[in-house]
Every structure is written in C-alpha cells, then in structure tokens.
Amino acid sequence: MTKFNDFAVSENVLQAVSNMGFEEATPIQEQAIPTALKGLDLIGQAHTGTGKTAAFGVPMVEKLEKNGSTVQALVVTPTRELAVQVAEELNKIGQYKGIRTLPVYGGQDIGRQIRGLQKRPQIIVGTPGRLLDHIRRRTVRLGQVSMVVLDEADEMLNMGFIEDIEAILQETPQERQTLLFSATMPGPIEQLARRFMRDPQKISVRSKEVTVPNTEQFHMVMEERQKFDVLCRLLDTQSPDLAIVFGRTKRRVDELYEALNKRGYSAEGIHGDMTQARRDSVMRQFKDGSIDILVATDVAARGLDITGVTHVYNFDIPQDPESYVHRIGRTGRAGNTGMAVTFVSNREVGHLRTIEYGTKSRIPRLSTPTVKEAIEGQQRIAVEKLLKTVESEDITHYQPLADELLNEHDAETILAAALKMLTKEPDTTPVKLTEEAPQWSKRQNKPYQGGHYRRNKHKGGRGRRPYNKK
Numbered sequence: 001m002t003k004f005n006d007f008a009v010s011e012n013v014l015q016a017v018s019n020m021g022f023e024e025a026t027p028i029q030e031q032a033i034p035t036a037l038k039g040l041d042l043i044g045q046a047h048t049g050t051g052k053t054a055a056f057g058v059p060m061v062e063k064l065e066k067n068g069s070t071v072q073a074l075v076v077t078p079t080r081e082l083a084v085q086v087a088e089e090l091n092k093i094g095q096y097k098g099i100r101t102l103p104v105y106g107g108q109d110i111g112r113q114i115r116g117l118q119k120r121p122q123i124i125v126g127t128p129g130r131l132l133d134h135i136r137r138r139t140v141r142l143g144q145v146s147m148v149v150l151d152e153a154d155e156m157l158n159m160g161f162i163e164d165i166e167a168i169l170q171e172t173p174q175e176r177q178t179l180l181f182s183a184t185m186p187g188p189i190e191q192l193a194r195r196f197m198r199d200p201q202k203i204s205v206r207s208k209e210v211t212v213p214n215t216e217q218f219h220m221v222m223e224e225r226q227k228f229d230v231l232c233r234l235l236d237t238q239s240p241d242l243a244i245v246f247g248r249t250k251r252r253v254d255e256l257y258e259a260l261n262k263r264g265y266s267a268e269g270i271h272g273d274m275t276q277a278r279r280d281s282v283m284r285q286f287k288d289g290s291i292d293i294l295v296a297t298d299v300a301a302r303g304l305d306i307t308g309v310t311h312v313y314n315f316d317i318p319q320d321p322e323s324y325v326h327r328i329g330r331t332g333r334a335g336n337t338g339m340a341v342t343f344v345s346n347r348e349v350g351h352l353r354t355i356e357y358g359t360k361s362r363i364p365r366l367s368t369p370t371v372k373e374a375i376e377g378q379q380r381i382a383v384e385k386l387l388k389t390v391e392s393e394d395i396t397h398y399q400p401l402a403d404e405l406l407n408e409h410d411a412e413t414i415l416a417a418a419l420k421m422l423t424k425e426p427d428t429t430p431v432k433l434t435e436e437a438p439q440w441s442k443r444q445n446k447p448y449q450g451g452h453y454r455r456n457k458h459k460g461g462r463g464r465r466p467y468n469k470k
Contacts, residue, residue: 002030008037009062012096017058020092026051031203033058036179041200043193044181053089056149056179061090063147064122066098070144074172075125076165078155080105080276081283081301086151087125099123104140106130107276114139128156128164135171142171153182153189154322162188169196183322215312215332218366219342219352224435227315227343228256232263233369234341235293237377240311242286244330245295248316248436256315257295259431267293270301298323301330314342316436317351321358341366347438382419 002025004017025033028046035042036059046052056075064072075090077083080103087103094101102121104113106129113130117139124131124140134140148169150156156165169178178197182189193200222230231245245260247253250271257269268282268291285291287306294301298318309331318324324342331338342363344352356363369377389395405414 004058007033007058009033009058010097013058013062013093016061016093016096017054020054020089022054026055028052028203028205029055029058032056032179035201035203036060036177037062039063039177041177041197042179042203043185043197043200044179044203044205045185046181046183046203046205052151052181053086054093056151056181057086057090057093060123060147060149061094061097061099064094064097064099066122068122068144069120071122071124071140071142072145073123073147073149074131074142074145074168075123075149075151076128076131076156076168077125077151078127078159078161080107080127081279082152083125083127087123090123090125094123101125104130104134106133110134128161128168131168132164135168142168143173145172145176147177147179148172150178150180150182150192153180153192154184154186157186157188162192165192166196183325214336215328215338215340217328217340217342217361217363219344219363220366220368221344221346221349222368224345228259228431228433230343230368231313231315232260232265233371233373234313235265236375237369237373238311238339239377239381240292240339242289242306242309243293243311243313244301244309244327245293245313245315246301246318246327247295247297248319250297251434252316252436253295253297255433257293259433260293260295262429262431265293266291267295269295271297298326301327306330308336310336310338312338312340314340317342317344317348318355321355324355325359345438351438379419386418 004022004025005014007025028044029051032042032044032055036056044052044055046055060073075083075086077086083103083105087101090099090101093099100119100121101123102113102116102119102125104117104124104126106127110130110133113134114137117124117134126134131140135142150165153165156162178200180189180193180197180200220230235243245256245267247256250273253269253271257267260267268285270279270282274282282291282294283306286294312328312331314324314327318327328338328340331340342352342355352363402414
C-alpha cells in the first residue's frame with residue numbers, strides 16, 4: 001500500500017495530510033496524485049467516499065504558489081454543500097504552505113463572497129451558477145488559472161449544468177491542466193472531456209472498491225405504514241452515535257425529522273428548500289453532536305464528509321445504484337466501520353435486485369427487532385452511561401446523598417430506579433407520514449445498466465429517457 005510520504009510532495013503538504021489522519025493512500029489517490037503531479041490531464045471514475053478531494057487537492061496545493069495575486073486553481077462542484085466541504089479540506093491541505101481556498105455558491109450573500117475574493121485566495125471552489133455570476137461581474141477572473149477540477153461531473157450533468165461548465169472553461173487558459181471526476185461516464189461527459197481536455201489519462205476505481213467495504217449492508221422488507229415504527233426500533237436497538245436517515249422527497253424529510261422529535265429523538269432535517277443559514281446551522285449541530293440524527297434528501301447530503309457517522313438508514317429506497325453508493329458512503333469512512341439498512345416495500349423488491357446488480361453486491365435481509373429487543377437495547381445504553389459516569393466523572397459531591405438513600409432503601413432498588421430513569425423506553429406517540437409511491441426499476445424488470453436521464457420534451461416534460469451512450 002502506498003503511503004503519502006512516498007509521493008514527491010513537499011514537507012508542508014505531508015505535514016498537513018498527516019494532521020488530517022491520512023497515512024495510506026486510497027486506490028484513487030494512489031493512481032491520481034502521481035499523474036496530476038506530472039501535469040497531465042486526468043479522468044477519474046470514482047464514487048464519493050473514495051478520497052477524491054485529496055486525490056486532486058494534494059497535487060493542486062503542491063503545484064500552486066503562495067505569493068500569487070490571482071486565482072491559480074478552480075474546482076467546480078454540483079452543490080453548495082460539496083463546495084463548502086471541498087474548500088474545508090483544501091484549506092487543511094494548504095494550511096502550512098499558505099494556500100488559501102474560498103468557496104462561492106448560491107444562497108450565500110454575494111457581497112460577503114466578493115470581500116473574500118478581495119483577499120486573493122489561490123483556489124476557488126464553486127457551483128456553476130454562482131461562478132458564472134462572479135465572472136459576469138468581473139469579481140472572478142480566470143485568466144491565470146493553471147488547474148481546473150470538475151468534481152462529480154455526472155451529477156452536474158443531471159442538474160443541467162453542462163452548458164454552464166462549458167462557459168466557465170472557456171474563461172480559462174487553453175494550456176491549463178484539467179482533472180475530471182465522475183462516478184459514471186455518460187455520453188455528454190465523454191464529449192465534454194474530448195472538447196476541453198488534452199489526451200487525458202484514465203483512472204477507474206472498480207465497483208467493489210467503492211461500495212464501502214467497511215460498511216455492513218442490510219435490507220428490511222415491510223409495508224409503507226410500518227416503516228417509521230421499524231426505524232424507531234432500529235434506533236433503540238442499534239443506538240447509533242450519529243445516523244443519517246435518507247428520504248426521497250423534501251416533504252418526507254420534514255415529516256420524518258418532526259416525527260422523530262415527537263418520539264423523543266434528537267433529529268434535524270436538511271433539504272434544498274431550506275435557507276443556507278438553516279442548513280449551515282443544522283450541519284454544525286450534527287458535526288458537534290448536538291443532534292444525533294440527520295434526515296436528508298440525496299442532493300442535500302451530496303459531498304458531506306462527516307466523521308463518526310455510524311449508521312445510514314435508507315427510509316426510502318434509492319432511485320439507482322449510484323445513489324445507493326453515494327448514500328452508504330456517508331458511513332464506514334477513514335477506516336471506521338458502519339452499517340447501512342435499506343427499507344424495502346414488497347413492491348420494491350425487484351428494484352432492490354437492480355441495486356444489487358448495479359453494485360455487484362448482495363444485500364442480506366435483516367429481521368425486524370421486537371419491542372423487547374428495543375427495550376433491552378435502551379437498557380444497555382443506560383448501563384453504559386452509568387458505568388461511564390462512575391469511571392470518568394467526579395461524583396464525590398453526590399456520595400453523601402447516596403448514603404442517605406441507602407439508609408432508607410436497599411442498593412438494588414436504588415440502582416434499578418436509576419436505570420429506569422436513564423432508559424428511554426419505546427415511545428408510541430402517534431405520527432402520520434404521507435405515503436410515498438414505490439420506487440420502480442427504471443428499465444421495468446431489466447437489470448439497471450447505469451446512465452443518466454433527462455426530460456422527454458415530447459411528453460410535456462413528464463417522461464424520462466436515458467441518454468444514448470456512445
């Protein structure tokens with residue numbers, strides 16, 4: 001296994017990646033970093049969770065000059081969350097070399113971004129729409145950019161950003177180095193590469209390497225109306241440190257996190273209709289552990305890299321294998337173990353097989369926990385809390401009170417009462433969730449073959465048909 005100190009990079013960069021906890025390179029990093037350091041164009045086919053940001057961030061920071069007064073590198077991402085996440089990681093990689101990164105994205109005050117740009121960052125990470133806005137205002141000038149990265153290119157295609165990307169690339173020098181990362185390679189992405197890249201080297205991380213080997217994967221079959229109670233039982237029995245629950249729609253996310261709070265769980269939601277300030281606040285709470293459960297849509301959670309997520313629950317089955325891999329990639333990261341559980345209705349079992357076919361993995365079935373098991377799980381947590389307090393907290397001020405109680409009651413009774421108070425017993429508060437239609441396989445009983453979809457204008461925008469693959 002290649003280590004980071006095997007790469008031809010400076011001590012400043014090595015110190016930064018060491019502080020970030022990186023020692024051994026992932027497969028995409030092992031192949032991409034030497035290629036990018038040589039100045040070659042690169043197409044990397046890899047999913048999220050494989051270490052893509054460091055794969056382009058290490059060579060980018062290594063090659064840039066601290067004293068440059070203009071933007072030297074550009075990263076284009078599909079979502080604001082991914083822009084923020086990538087910028088954070090690049091700032092960590094560049095901290096000792098003095099290379100600064102600024103994220104620019106829609107939903108944030110543009111005046112604030114202009115003030116940040118006036119401080120002359122060497123790298124800009126942005127979403128296509130906001131980048132074009134800055135280019136038109138002349139607050140971002142790309143004439144001196146030496147490296148451009150297109151991150152999650154297939155997702156930008158899905159979101160209709162290809163023309164924006166072409167307009168952005170036309171603002172950069174022809175002799176720039178271009179790196180493109182994409183989970184899949186549909187025809188329009190290949191055309192983009194042929195038009196804007198120079199003899200790119202191709203790197204591909206195989207499916208079996210990206211389906212998060214450190215994550216146990218399971219599915220559960222149930223009726224739609226049973227889903228919420230089953231989720232609560234899983235939370236009670238598995239007691240995740242941090243969990244992400246994925247819902248298919250914004251309405252589903254809102255109803256789910258409100259229902260979880262009604263049942264006594266610490267949960268918040270995130271989706272595209274929320275203000276950026278609200279989304280930022282929710283993410284801060286989740287990262288610092290103020291809330292235990294994040295309920296999210298696919299788009300809102302793209303690019304999030306939060307350490308410590310132990311469980312992912314697909315309350316609604318993902319629409320395709322790529323979405324499934326993106327979702328479960330939120331856990332089992334950086335060598336840690338995780339668990340992903342997908343809820344499947346009887347009518348969606350065929351769609352589950354499509355996901356298994358697309359990810360080349362079997363997802364075993366998990367039985368539903370009983371109420372007794374849920375109570376036992378919460379009792380176990382209560383005992384762990386009590387023992388942790390005994391071992392690590394100063395309880396001397398409480399011992400005189402304990403002596404008084406022991407004079408009136410026996411120790412077993414007192415301890416049982418304490419455990420009962422600490423135990424979160426299953427809550428049956430009624431909740432109502434709007435039923436979602438089942439997810440059908442896109443090719444009607446045929447194994448999913450990959451590819452992305454666009455609106456069929458001949459059917460009034462309602463139909464969807466795949467891009468033809470060349």
